Amino acid sequence: MSFRIERAVTAHVDAICAIERTAVQMFREHPVWPFYKAISIPPEQLEEAIQRGLVWVALDDESNEPVGFVWLDTEHGGDVIGIAEIDVLPAYSRRGIGAALLEHACDWARAAGYRRVDLGTLADVPWNAPFYAKHGFVTVNKWDAAFAYARDRDRENGFPDALRVFMSRRLSLPAADEWTVWPAPAKLNLFLRITGRREDGYHELQTVFRLLDWGDEIRLRTRDDGEIHRLTGVPGVPAETDWLVHAATLLRTHAGVRAGVDIEVEKRIPMGSGLGGGSSDAATALVALNHLWKCGLSADELAELGRQLGADVPVFVRGRSAWATGIGEHIKPITLPKRWYAVLDPHEHVSTETLFQASELTRNAPPATISSFASGETLENAFEPIVRARHPRVAAALDWLGGHGHARLSGSGGCVFLETATIEQAEAVARRCPASFTAWVVEGVGLSPLHRALSRHGATG
Ligand SMILES: C[C@@](CO)(OP(=O)(O)O)[C@H](O)COP(=O)(O)OP(=O)(O)OC[C@H]1O[C@@H](n2ccc(N)nc2=O)[C@H](O)[C@@H]1O
Ligand SMILES: Nc1ncnc2c1ncn2[C@@H]1O[C@H](COP(=O)(O)OP(=O)(O)O)[C@@H](O)[C@H]1O
Incomplete structure (x- = not known):
């Protein structure tokens, strides 16, 4: 199976929401399940992010259907950007799609002058923190003032704090001959x-x-x-x-x-x-x-x-x-x-x-x-x-x-x-x-x- 990464368009909203609903099933046995079960992507927020160019999809080359997506979040402010969500359909896992989406989003953020990418994830799930660690993200002190925004959002959403780990990846500025x-x-x-x-x-x-x-x-x-x-x-x-x-x-x-x-x-x-x-x-x-x-x-x-x-x-x-x-x-x-x-x-x-x-x-x-x-x-x-x-x-x-x-x-x-x-x-x-x-x-x-x-x-x- 081959895939390509493109900017998401409004017509992808339903497919992206469905990917997230399917991917979240992987957490059924995890203590976070009651929380994940209760929330899902608000389609209107997703649509606004798509219109601002902050969402990319991985499209199956044969079906042209989205099988994964990454969504960036600019709420952190300054030169920091966040990964709001990244998901791949479980049937398409272990093919490098998640990694390609992550790199694509980081490449764009770097070209846009962002110096750091932040995300919140689960420490004990193999396809969460260890996956990001393999791709250059390091765990940070979650009580750091820079993460107050993310902690507040977790608190608003009722996310169980003890399960949360925050990670960051530094980005260098583009060189003179780069886009x-x-x-x-x-x-x-x-x-x-x-x-x-x-x-x-x-x-x-x-x-x-x-x-x-x-x-x-x-x-x-x-x-x-x-x-x-x-x-x-x-x-x-x-x-x-x-x-x-x-x-x-x-x-x-x-x-x-x-x-x-x-x-x-x-x-x-x-x-x-x-x-x-x-x-x-x-x-x-x-x-x-x-x-x-x-x-x-x-x-x-x-x-x-x-x-x-x-x-x-x-x-x-x-x-x-x-x-x-x-x-x-x-x-x-x-x-x-x-x-x-x-x-x-x-x-x-x-x-x-x-x-x-x-x-x-x-x-x-x-x-x-x-x-x-x-x-x-x-x-x-x-x-x-x-x-x-x-x-x-x-x-x-x-x-x-x-x-x-x-x-x-x-x-x-x-x-x-x-x-x-x-x-x-x-x-x-x-x-x-x-x-x-x-x-x-x-x-x-x-x-x-x-x-x-x-x-x-x-x-x-
Ligand atoms: C009406 C406004 C309101 O913000 O915006 P738009 O609807 O174009 O976005 C502007 O005044 C449009 O500015 P802009 O679109 O840059 O105008 P220009 O390219 O300089 O000019 C286009 C034509 O509009 C006329 N023009 C423009 C501006 C102005 N103050 N008086 C004019 O008479 C001129 O005849 C000119 O040939
Ligand atoms: N980069 C560009 N983007 C948009 N329009 C352009 C561009 N370069 C030239 N144009 C011409 O300028 C015209 C007015 O464009 P635009 O600025 O989008 O409209 P408005 O002045 O009504 O806001 C367009 O119809 C197009 O022919």
Whole structure:
């Protein structure tokens, strides 16, 4: 039997839950059984982890069905990542599938700049602690402050503490000629008002950019020959027009760099959706390559290069949820409460340029204030009436979501969203989403995942 490891997709959720249910039967005779019997993987949490690219499956090459999986957990924070779960169907054990999954996850974590992988397991089960020990994990003092988070979670779950052992494996940073992995987060515009038009046709606006803990994944590997190659790309976007390539080329020229780069992208942010995917990809290329190529450009210089690429690029370069004015380039970081979002994709490409040209667009709105936004008084999006009139599918998505709370359009659309105070509320809305739309749940963040990655990779900027 041969197998391959791939990123899990939403369609794998049921199979993964079934693998876990089958694998747990191996503990029937173990004192931990009453606990394991009572809990199982929450499918919604698994789906969110899959959408964030944190789950991989081992697929049987013949059946193409998952026979094992590994799930990483970023809750530890800083440069530490956790293994939330790893399971292989008992019928497929002793074929190296578990080891391959473990190595795959550790390789990804290393490329993403993580310096340590932690896990909690059972000391006395041969396929638990001894298996991890064979793969470079060492048992740590479980009372160490670094494991307080894991101990708390065990306590919340009622896991019998005496059976638990925590293990860690150190990871080295990728060498200069190895692949590195960088996030390109999406954004939502929590409101958008147009206050004027400049002589060059660009519009003066006010908006709040909320960065999300979800987005595209960019892989970069520097080259000595100065060439910029996009190896896997954005469907429907040729390399010559890809913002990633534009950003890399602009930085290389501006900073007089001799090196080049290989680029791969895993596109998750729908294009032309108002979630800023192209702009964020460009910002990630600028910020990550500034580090990898050792250009030494300041955040101001990078943001200015970003502005030359597009109005939305600077906020992603700065990496903070922000109040923005000008054409979107004057950015003031803003502290927003912890919130989740149910985001709906009506599968409608909306042209930003066409909307900005619409005759019915309100271009002379009075300026709003941060306090009018914070009080909930200013939450409108100037594009919404026009998008509603021109794009019935987006209107239908707004109407459906509006049945659950205050539905909003992001940027020029077509994605729409609803803000909630708890993850469960967002999940409850996403669960009921009609099949004609795609819904998912994302968390808003203050600091961009790109900048967290930059710190992990040892940069200060
Ligand atoms: C509407 C917003 C809100 O965040 O986002 P999206 O819906 O695109 O995500 C942005 O303002 C979009 O920014 P971005 O997508 O970077 O715009 P650009 O590529 O610079 O410009 C695309 C076109 O939109 C128009 N444009 C853009 C920004 C702006 N402040 N005034 C404009 O008039 C210009 O006609 C330009 O030709
Ligand atoms: N790396 C990229 N990712 C997404 N879109 C890109 C990229 N490079 C170029 N584009 C082009 O930019 C257009 C706008 O993309 P995007 O930023 O996703 O939308 P929006 O501005 O609505 O948030 C796409 O339709 C696509 O043609």
